[in-house]
Amino acid sequence: MTTTRFELVRNPFGRLVLTTEDGQVFENVAPARAFPVQAPQEGIALVCSDGKEVGWIDKLDDLPPAIAALVREELGGREFMPEISRIVSVTSYATPCTWKVHTDRGDTEFVLRGEEDIRRIGPDTLLVSDIHGIHFLIRDAHELDKHSKKILDRFL
Template identity: 70%
Template sequence: MKTEFTLSRDAFGKLNLVDAAGELHENVSPVRAFPIQAPLSGISLVNTDGKEVGWIDSLDQLSAANAALVREELQSREFMPEISRIIAVTSFATPCTWTVETNRGATDFVLRGEEDIRRIGTDALLVSDTHGIHFLIRNQFELDKHSKKILDRFL
């Protein structure tokens, strides 16, 4: 099943959708239904009122141009560094500062409490810092031995 709409950007860089009936929906935003477990599937296109005006079962269903626009828009809105290694923590009591290596480089952040580490499924973890930034550990069991040892103290 192909998705029945076209996407374009206006002069201000906002994403617009023209549906199958020819109706223009200005300034739409893609919102992932399952951002971690199925990031390329189940994407809702919502208007400024939060009303859904389009649905994407899978980005593979879109034309290359439409898929590129959706990916661009998602990347500009979402910021979730993925932790690949835990280098050090200042203390095993919270709050403490974590030094980690991510897909966006090394960084430090403050973990307020153990409750800021949430399980997502069986393998993934979502770690929130004091500024509300979410760090993803896609598979806690694939971390190196040192990282696992540190992480186990907080789980």
């Protein structure tokens, strides 16, 4: 079901409630991005707790500011994908190894299990998965500093 006009509010329990244009009410809905890396502000489904899509957002910026803020807040609480801005060091060029990195969420270390945990998801974009399944994004490998590129090239 695709809904273009709707009301979205947070109930007293902190859950999102969607009311469609035709008056249907769906409790406990959650936003889910269709393309979280390539187009994070476009193509957002609103799904019920059973996984059924009950609403669709073409562009987040086209929503009224209050509704857009609710959706952004909910996505921010559910999604965690730090963006790597610099690779400081690695313990070894053989895997598994520990990477020390700077991200948009602060400095951290993680264990890379194997080279297969670095995946290309675009011409310049990489997704790095740590041993716990946390995904780290390198939005543009060409934008990294020389030291970071040198380390990354050893694993690609």
